[in-house]
Amino acid sequence: MLSRIAESLFWIGRYVERADGTARILDVHLERLNQLPPHERATVSGNLMAVMGAAPEDGGEPSGDLREVLHRLAFDRTRISSIAGSLGAARENARRARETVSSPVWEALNTTWNGLSGHRQDVVGAYRLCTWVVERTATVRGMADSTMSRDDSWQFLSLGRCLERADMTARMLATGDERSFRLSWANMLRCAGAYESFLRSRPAGFDESHAAEFLLLDRLFPRSIVSSLRGAEKSLSSLDPVSSRLGHMDDSLRMIGQARSFLEFHRTEDLLGELPEHLDRVRAACAGASDAITSKYFSHDVAQAWTGELI
Incomplete structure (x- = not known):
């Protein structure tokens, strides 16, 4: 096997699992963040983003704004630590290894990527996105396990x-x-x-x-x-x-x-x-x-x- 194909397959597995794990973590913490007062929310959201590798690059303190947390962990397509960024990277690696991954796996990843734009980028949309991503990543894993x-x-x-x-x-x-x-x-x-x-x-x-x-x-x-x-x-x-x-x-x-x-x-x-x-x-x-x-x-x-x- 070519090393570039092996590398793409390795990172498909990582990025799909990263999107799933980030969705699960964000879902379980979102309600808690939404109910905290602003000063406590800033501390909790800062710790959460630090653990998830999404802290501000300049080393500054996060504002505690839920929109910042949602953008960094869910909707930012330029950041591979976010849900959207991980799914985009998984799709790109599947495109590079298109001759090796099965058609159902590629179609599942491509459909998932195209479906990201249909979610509202707010708290309600994030809840629905997390549930949807857990289901979609399970589909990708199931297709891989049953067709490869x-x-x-x-x-x-x-x-x-x-x-x-x-x-x-x-x-x-x-x-x-x-x-x-x-x-x-x-x-x-x-x-x-x-x-x-x-x-x-x-x-x-x-x-x-x-x-x-x-x-x-x-x-x-x-x-x-x-x-x-x-x-x-x-x-x-x-x-x-x-x-x-x-x-x-x-x-x-x-x-x-x-x-x-x-x-x-x-x-x-x-x-x-x-x-x-x-x-x-x-x-x-x-x-x-x-x-x-x-x-x-x-x-x-x-x-x-x-x-x-x-x-």
Whole structure:
């Protein structure tokens, strides 16, 4: 497979998952922001945009205006951290890899991109946009899973999806402090689509620490961080099977495996107190693994130009 095609497939998976995760996070925080007084709204919106990588470039303080938050996280087509920007980037990468992605995947992405302009750019429109984007990205993922062979092309797509899903779940958990967990752990679970699965896994009493533990460590729920990291490890192993007797030499697999193993084998009585440390470690592992994947599969030295010798 050409490296440019593999790179496009990897970023299709990442951008589609980023749009989905941003829509889920914005949806669960929008009502809270809308009800806060202006001075508290500025603080909460600033923290939210910082976590989502959408803070003002000049380092200034956000105004707390909901229109600014909605523009940066939802409607700004020039910013890949926004919903519209991520979907536009996913469509552009699908256009570059048009000969590899299936027609249903391309049509789903193209239809989603064209449908963005039909949403009002206000609070009501943002609510509807978030719900619509979650449905549309699920359609794209479903088309990919049902119409693409499980070859290298699908593995790169799945790898990007799993890495971004782990990162977005970590960002979602990072948007709330201990106080917000006590008040809105149910919303956090609903944000990840985990509410019913969590209740079925906890027949007895539970509190906010159990909700955080479920989203962080549950091996069976696909949006948990551990499950997402396991999926990324599986795709990496399929792309480059390990043959060495001396451990994992692949940097991306090593970083993801270390982050996943630390979470699975680390037990603490104060998960919420240590949660920021865990989330920073996961996000650093995802960023480092992405760089390592780019270096190994997508980046190539510039070929030297041939010059004739003087006779």
